Amino acid sequence: MRNLLWLLLIVLVGPANSQPDVHLKVTKQEYRAIPIAIADSTGDLLTPLLEAHHDFLSYFKWAIEITGYAEIVNSSSGQPEAVVEIKAKAASDGIGYEIKLDDYSSKATIFRRRYTSSSETLRHTAYLAADDVIFALTGRHGIANTRIAFVAGKRSQSHLYVATIDGRWVKQVTRVPGIVMSPAWSPDGNLLAYVSYSQGKPDLYVTDITSFETTRFLAFEGLNATPAWSPDGRYLAVTLSKDGNPEIYVIATDGKSIRRVTFYSGIDCSPTWAPNGLELAFTSDRAGSPQIFVTDIEGISVRRLTHEGSYNTSPAWSPQGDLIAFVSRIDGRFQICTTDPFGTEVNVLTQAGNNEDPTWSPDGMHIAFSSTIGGKTGIYIMRKDGGGKRLILDSYEYARNPSWSGSAYSITMNEASR
Amino acid sequence: MKFFILCLIVVSLILFGACHPKKMRPLEGQEQTQVEKKSQAPPPEKKIEQEVTPIKPLEPAEEKKIVLESIHFDFDKYNLTDEAIAILTKNAEILMNNPDVKITIEGHCDERGTEEYNLALGEKRAMAARDFLVRFGIEKSRISIVSYGEERPIDPRHNEEAWAKNRRAEFVLR
Structure with a gap:
């Protein structure tokens, strides 16, 4: 009977001891969203191109923020770490964009690229530009195009x-x-x-x-x-x-x-x-x-x-x-x-x-x-x-x-x- | 050690045997008696019976009124509770007395937990009910099963009472 008790004890204790030491933890977020400001100049754009440009901006901001890697802040009060300069200009078949990413304090340019968008490709161009900016800023890919x-x-x-x-x-x-x-x-x-x-x-x-x-x-x-x-x-x-x-x-x-x-x-x-x-x-x-x-x-x-x-x-x-x-x-x-x-x-x-x-x-x-x-x-x-x-x-x-x-x-x- | 294992086997045999119906028990309750009369009475007797008491003629349509009670399960479990076994025994007797009746057992879960796991859990619940009926003596070919996971709650509320109702196996006549 004593042997039986020992056996029971071993059976009961055994599995608990053999379990690895696992720690459940609430994740400390490893990454924080980088505050960036957007400086937008519309130049000579008139309606309806101006309206199209506003759509472009909202697509662009959404594609930036959906990644969770960056948040868009006010340039004066939000203490940005980087600034995206968006220059829009009427082009023969739509809007031409020049997009530049600068470090806020050193003013050094991190990224610069030109895009042309027709009204059909407006959203795609905005997502492409946003993904480029995100990649330049973090080395990671955007997700707007998924x-x-x-x-x-x-x-x-x-x-x-x-x-x-x-x-x-x-x-x-x-x-x-x-x-x-x-x-x-x-x-x-x-x-x-x-x-x-x-x-x-x-x-x-x-x-x-x-x-x-x-x-x-x-x-x-x-x-x-x-x-x-x-x-x-x-x-x-x-x-x-x-x-x-x-x-x-x-x-x-x-x-x-x-x-x-x-x-x-x-x-x-x-x-x-x-x-x-x-x-x-x-x-x-x-x-x-x-x-x-x-x-x-x-x-x-x-x-x-x-x-x-x-x-x-x-x-x-x-x-x-x-x-x-x-x-x-x-x-x-x-x-x-x-x-x-x-x-x-x-x-x-x-x-x-x-x-x-x-x-x-x-x-x-x-x-x-x-x-x-x-x-x-x-x-x-x-x-x-x-x-x-x-x-x-x-x-x-x-x-x-x-x-x-x-x-x-x-x-x-x-x-x-x- | 050998003695211990032997003890375990003996104890589990006793426990298992206790909840496993070895033979048909006499029918209890009004519902079953009624059903038995309808289906077991041979045709000539039926006729006589009809002549004597022509108030309720026996029609095939009426035989469809067989009601098989649902069984319920504990959270995240598919083993049969004592209550479920009692209900299943009654259902098995009804099926035994109505050999033409075929059923689909639907396995269901409450809304908690993940959909995919609940789909498998519902399947196991339906299987547990089916296996009991088959051990009882109901032909496997008369029973099909389907799991609905958490997709078909009978009580849509989000509380313990509703969850308890929704963790079930239903017996639907085909």
């Missing part, structure tokens, strides 16, 4: 959309309102995989965003859910319950191969690829509560990534591979966190409301997520250190499930449809 897929509408009356993150170009992907979720972009930005109940159960569909042609790709019995494209675009990792349990499978997009990756009698779901295509992070309740695990794509070597708390789900591996974003329940609410691929340190990036569905920007410097911060569900973006939170696509009711396209996107070709 696309997001998202779901909006009340639950079973929802639609899937693709949009530029400014919400000015939007296409509705689904034709009939219904339950739709989990959009995922192919790496080339041409295909969108998602879950739809249009046949009464969760099946996996793929829509070509260039032609809007839709294929029902997977319709196994039970769940066909949580798609994630491999970095080379040749495979989809998905959750299927066809073998009697929600498990993760890797399926060739040409339909020629299917491989089961997880083998556990509980829940395995929500796979996300490491950028090298060799590992998957996923959610599993094999430890008694939902936690994030990492497996090689053969399903042989599995390690546990999250240890804090009793609810960690929805992993999203950053394009650089350095971080995995996920959702964690902290004090009864759901927050966006990041950790490194070995789970040594957890950063909590959101504090208010309930937050879900993290997805990375193409350059891995921003995270989009759905949140109730503003009282109702909407899509927000933030820097990867948690700073610079902003609501986007706010004209859509109950916008959620964002998926950030990994490929750059030219707005000009769709400018006419705005």
